[in-house]
């Protein structure tokens with residue numbers, strides 16, 4: 001049995017049957033604004049702060065300053081841990097093909113994922129987002145190959161990885177993509193409506209090797225971050 005990694009996000013480890021198996025790749029999927037990036041950052045920050053497990057935030061969406069600012073809104077000081085070599089932000093912004101040809105990508109490139117893993121002895125990795133990551137490559141074939149290579153790289157490193165994925169459906173239904181089949185786990189964050197109220201919901205769809213709680217549970221974003229309530233029923237699903 002693999003060792004379990006705690007997310008430390010209230011309610012989440014319980015829903016996952018105790019935690020996430022070490023070196024698993026888990027997708028956190030949901031529609032824009034639901035809380036995926038916050039969720040992934042909280043997993044990473046808790047790793048550093050509570051469990052002494054260094055982590056890397058690989059972002060395709062934002063520059064590092066923005067990532068630090070979003071985290072700071074919850075009172076999470078990334079810079080402090082960056083200075084201590086316990087946390088690294090690796091930014092891999094999208095470049096157009098033209099720029100790539102001119103060699104801009106190479107000149108601007110900072111530390112690679114592999115270099116950061118070595119430098120801080122990473123145990124956790126976040127990719128935000130796998131959806132945009134795929135657009136770094138120009139055709140379907142190279143997207144698949146590069147996604148497979150990424151998954152192989154993080155698995156070989158022994159790190160436990162969360163990949164953020166955009167999901168356009170706002171309900172609890174899923175459109176299955178390549179990455180869903182490649183991953184060991186799938187967590188879905190979605191909106192559920194009750195009259196005029198929209199409520200955030202949480203569901204573990206799969207987690208290889210774990211006895212999960214597959215039920216739908218309410219989720220909140222508070223000033224301290226994400227909270228999931230494993231014993232509560234969403235308002236929209238409660239019997240009258």
Ligand SMILES: Nc1ncnc2c1ncn2[C@@H]1O[C@H](COP(=O)(O)OP(=O)(O)O)[C@@H](O)[C@H]1O
Pocket residue numbers: 030031032033034035036037038039073221222223224
């Ligand atoms: N302190 C807070 N309290 C409540 N909600 C917050 C707080 N800070 C951010 N949010 C919510 O987080 C949402 C964005 O979460 P984010 O993880 O960036 O979403 P996603 O990555 O799924 O697009 C915003 O829509 C905002 O409503």
Ligand SMILES: [Mg+2]
Pocket residue numbers: 036037038128164
């Ligand atoms: Mg996001």
